[in-house]
Amino acid sequence: MANSMHKKSKTMQKRSKEGREIVFNPLKLSEKFPIAANFGPHSDRPITWLHLHDCLELGYCHDGSGIFVVEDKVLPFHSGYVSVINERELHLAQSAQGTVSHWTFISLRPAALLGPYIDEPHYLDTYRLAGKDFNNIISPARYPRITMLVKELAEELTKKPATEPSLVRALVWALMVQLHSLPCNYDAVDHDLNRQEMQRLAPALQMMATDYGKDLDVPQLARSCNMSESHFRRVFIKTIGKSPLAYLNNLRMRMATVLLQKGNQQIMEIAWQVGYSSLSSFNRHFKTAFGCAPRIWLQKRKAAGKSVKS
Numbered sequence: 001m002a003n004s005m006h007k008k009s010k011t012m013q014k015r016s017k018e019g020r021e022i023v024f025n026p027l028k029l030s031e032k033f034p035i036a037a038n039f040g041p042h043s044d045r046p047i048t049w050l051h052l053h054d055c056l057e058l059g060y061c062h063d064g065s066g067i068f069v070v071e072d073k074v075l076p077f078h079s080g081y082v083s084v085i086n087e088r089e090l091h092l093a094q095s096a097q098g099t100v101s102h103w104t105f106i107s108l109r110p111a112a113l114l115g116p117y118i119d120e121p122h123y124l125d126t127y128r129l130a131g132k133d134f135n136n137i138i139s140p141a142r143y144p145r146i147t148m149l150v151k152e153l154a155e156e157l158t159k160k161p162a163t164e165p166s167l168v169r170a171l172v173w174a175l176m177v178q179l180h181s182l183p184c185n186y187d188a189v190d191h192d193l194n195r196q197e198m199q200r201l202a203p204a205l206q207m208m209a210t211d212y213g214k215d216l217d218v219p220q221l222a223r224s225c226n227m228s229e230s231h232f233r234r235v236f237i238k239t240i241g242k243s244p245l246a247y248l249n250n251l252r253m254r255m256a257t258v259l260l261q262k263g264n265q266q267i268m269e270i271a272w273q274v275g276y277s278s279l280s281s282f283n284r285h286f287k288t289a290f291g292c293a294p295r296i297w298l299q300k301r302k303a304a305g306k307s308v309k310s
Helices: 110-119 144-158 164-178 188-210 218-224 229-242 244-262 267-274 279-290 294-308
Strands: 010-014 022-024 036-040 051-054 056-063 068-072 075-076 084-085 092-096 101-108
Touching: 036 144, 051 110, 051 144, 068 188, 068 229, 068 244, 075 244, 084 144, 084 229, 092 188, 101 144, 144 279, 188 218, 188 229, 188 244, 218 229, 218 244, 229 244, 244 279, 267 279, 267 294, 279 294
Parallel strands: 022 051
Antiparallel strands: 010 022, 036 101, 051 092, 056 084, 056 101, 068 075, 068 092
């Protein structure tokens, strides 16, 4: 039922001179029951576009790991994590190199799905599920109720025979109430003003997200946005809140933590893979970002995982 309703309409694309794309990807959902789900693999293949949808997108990661880039946020994901992306934020995702993650992605319009049945419509608003303070990637350790609800919803929408619509609506209602309890300081006016600058920076953000392991520099990033180096730096700092190289190092560090937790590579291999030519440089940036060396960070994460399980 879900897959047959989840048909993409024609996408609209905006190309930069580097051939990179910003894609608006509207999704065709049933007017009577505007929710659908698709299960499938998500590879480590470099993603060459930032995109938007015209509805709320939820995701449940069945296995694997990687990163989501949502506007100026770089957010690692692992098995059991949930993604929440509304229609106002540019985003892309990539699995860790050499791996494939499996997701169920759910597209829905909560107001159209639940509006006639709900007396508290403010819970159906998706606009506030965005912004610098909103964490679009949700861990089961911190928010078990939310991740459980998204998993249950994914299972209901993908099972055969088709699920009972009233059960789906009940799960969506419970989920929307939970999502509106998440920390958020969203301002629609500020976000719309910031969006104009974010779209100007999109080619550089995209280049960093897909080519973070390569030797990137500020002049190259500025050219991708058709800006002078000095103007690019000013716009980037004003919009993102940090310098281009600070953002790039943060992105590299986030992917490094994903690779560290996989546990099948030496630290030197990870350093090279995420863009550092020497172990000393990688260790220095890692300690600045997380307050300790990579090996100590991993030991702390493993210890924290054991305490949560016990």
